[in-house]
Amino acid sequence: MSIKKVLTGNHAISYGAMVSRVQVISAYPITPQTQVVELLSEMVADGILDAIFVNVESEHSAMSACVSASAAGARAFTATSAQGLALMHEMLHWAAGARLPIVLANINRAMAPPWSIWTDQNDSLSQRDTGWMQIYVESNQEAFDSIILAYKVAEQVYLPCMVILDAFVLSHTSEPVEIYDQEKVDEFLPPYKPAVAIEPGKAFGYGALAGPDTYMEFRYKMQKAMEKAVEIFEKEGKLFGEMFGRTYDLVEEYMMDDADYVIVTVGATTSTARVAIQELRKQGEKVGLLKLRVIRPFPFQKIREALKDRKKVAVLDRNISFGYHGIFYQEIKSALYPLKEKPKVHGYIAGLGGRDITVKDFIDIYHDMKNREEMEEIVWKGVKL
Amino acid sequence: MEIKPIKVNSINDLPEAPVSQGVTLIRKTGTWKNVRPVISERSAPCENACPLKIRIPKFIDYLTKSESDKAGLEILKWNPFPSITGRVCPAKCETGCNRNKYDEKISIRELERFLGDLILEKKRIEIKGQKTVKVAVYGTSTSLMAAVYRLSEGGFKVVVFTKGQRLFSDVRDSIPEDILKKEEKVLNDAGLEIITDKAPSIQELKNTFNYILLSSADAQNMNIVDTKVGKTEDEKIFVVTEEQDIARSIKNGLSVALYLTSKEEGKEYQEERLPRVVSYKEIITDYFNHEKAIPEIRTLDEAIKEAFRCFSCGTCNSCGNCYVFCPDSAVKWIDNFPSFDYDYCKGCGVCVNECPRGVLELVPEK
């Protein structure tokens, strides 16, 4: 029997890790992640979760411990945020290059300096080239569900996956979350069977030197695995829906059927955007919402399908690549490039450092998009100019 | 194990994750070297000083390996009478012993005596071949008996004219009776003919025998002068010189026997030459604990214990240093001795440097 609990995003993650039967957890505290590992340490101590919990001395070590535990064939998990994720950077490359299905929960938090503990997507997006899959969630239920899905997909393509949620807006806000029956989760997510594992009796070198004559083939394999992950995400997301009642795809369309205008969002702001879309629809506007869930692997086809026949698209970036534009804006625009007929795409930057993005902000963005003639690549929303 | 190179022609030749599939035995690092280690045994000061050139480190090595019979037989290869020399030899070997400079010399003579007595029971002259050549041995000194021993081995028909004296007449006062009895038995069992009552003249002997061996004392009385290897003007007559040093005496007897054997077998007469001596400063004393010598050896345990003190200069004695210190596992240990795997040996020279006794040498790679 599943139970409904009222959980913060952080605790939803802890439960996700618990029902996924993670075996090795490495923990280093950082606001706003701390509750994830705190609850997990209690679960382990109480014997509810059979795992080894390592209180490491830095995030770099947190990822290192996950990497080697996963290399030894165990299901590994950690969680972090901002500075911690940045500190792990080297080992994120290692996890992907070594083809290890580690799941990391990242609480999106603005990078310092100046110090900030509020939500912003630069930390996770700075890691988008590392070879990690990335899922951005909109709700605590989705956070819980995505941990399970992440392991299911990661363990088939042998690439690590991060599940990303917004600081405070999700991590510290309580929402109802359905915790599925363990047996059913076990059915969906069987124990991890590594293709290769460090264990006594099988002598090989794992990750040794590869010259220019062999290195590129390994990178090719990683890319192919990422590409395969698109269909696996779709397949598993459907199966998840059949078993647990919630289907997940790489993107989600909301009120898009006859929409001329689309707003694209990623993360918790999607919920706010939905309200804005509903209001605008009531006013007769033909607007829809495209939610990006999985941004690595990037769902090129689905994006093209969803946006090709539209007039204009507004992409909301809670991030920026300095010297360039908002990151989702860049990626969507370039995904549409091969299309003969493509909409104008406007980029909007809002909510950096946790600045609130309101329903009114979305309505303003809609009208701004509708009325702009030339394609605008950065429009700053909410900056005190 | 089969070692094949891994060919990477397509993406399918590599696994999904960067994990190895083969072993480094594929890489023959032996090509790196420009010098290679070889076993190049040298001589110890003891065996070099020994007139008989007894391979002392070798017999001592057998003893340490609890192969006392082999040890005794090794001595017999060079010296037919260790029970005698082990009692009365001046032991130049001990004077030259390198261990003298570290703590105390090895009691080599004691070891020789012990082993000589040990093997006396089983001692047999192995007759190799048969010759129709007849040799008359005129006298009973130990040096002449040594010649008799070696000639009997060579299959010569030997007749000893004792002129009424006991065999080993020169050492009858210094060697116990029971030892000499056993030595006599060995000679007798080889088919030696001993004539005690007749003392024919040299001319008479020359009619019956191919060669005549005289003692130096008799030769002097007969005005017969000897040159190298006891040869005289008469190609049938040889003089075996007795000396103060019993080992040198025995050597004189053995040399004559060797000369005759070579002659009759159509081979060139050649005394063995020993390679370059290992000096004390070449011994790595870090591998030896100070230990006092055992001056008198009465039991096998004492013999083995004293034998273990030997530096074994120039002779490999299975210490294992070269095997242990090779960073490339290129020194294999086969039948208790090192064997170099030149396919992988990089020529670093550590084995040569760590050999405590100068057995190994680096030679240029061709």
Add this chain to the structure above:
Amino acid sequence: MIMKNWNIPQEELLYSGHAACQGCGGALAMRLALKALGENSVATIPACCWTIISGDVLYHALKIPVFHTAFETAAISATGLKAGLTMRGFKDTTVFAWAGDGGTFDIGIQAISGAAERNEDIIYFVYDNEAYMNTGIQRSSATPWGAWTTTTPVKHPEDKPKKNIDEILAAHKIPYLATVNVAYPEDFIRKVKKAKEIKGFRFIHIFAPCPPGWKMPSDISIQIARLATQTGVFPLYEIENGKNYTINYLPPKKLPVVEYLKLQGRFKHLNESQVEYIQQMVDENLETLLKKHELTHGTLENIPRPEFYK
């Protein structure tokens, strides 16, 4: 099988064909360590000479699995391996980290301190060749005072004393720490076997000469290692639980440090007063160690002093 000087396991768990330089102390160290540890072991190797020595993505030099890891992560990588293997049921497998001095004394010190403080059940081996050798002989905090390296050139040689990693770890109160030297193989193997039976964080500090880095011919590699202990530069001792010191061996006659220095090109530029200074440092460190042994054992008489220490 007769091998008069040595009683060590014969099985080789290190294949020939590995890429170590001629006379490499680190290579011999691994060969000996594997003999002591046996096949029920797994290793993790961070960036260091052994990353290259152990082979490449096609060929592997050891009969045990090796997980390659980033430079600073040896201690935590071993921690993760141990945790993963334990969860999979391999509870008796020895997990060890095998790192150079750079990855241990410098960049890896955070991870070691963390693992030591948590008393992780791993063995941490550092093969100390006293510089960043794999990248071309740059100084590390393990480089001894006075040594030339490419970043402490002759006009400005190393002017800091060698970091005392053993005392740092003793302060973490780890159950077992030992210094070992490739010139004393039986001592090496005995201590590794002893470490293997202990649970918790064990640290083995290996003295591993490097012919190219120390500017000496390859054949004297072991001789130099022996001299290091005979001159007191690298004494052999154990620290148990961070407080019990046991010196395993003292040479019957301590040799002057110049005997060790003069054979190495990296010390060639030293003048008499500098050698004197090094002698002073060596003597002081040895004095302190002797005092600690005495504090533990109540005497110095129980220290073996044979000429031939194995």
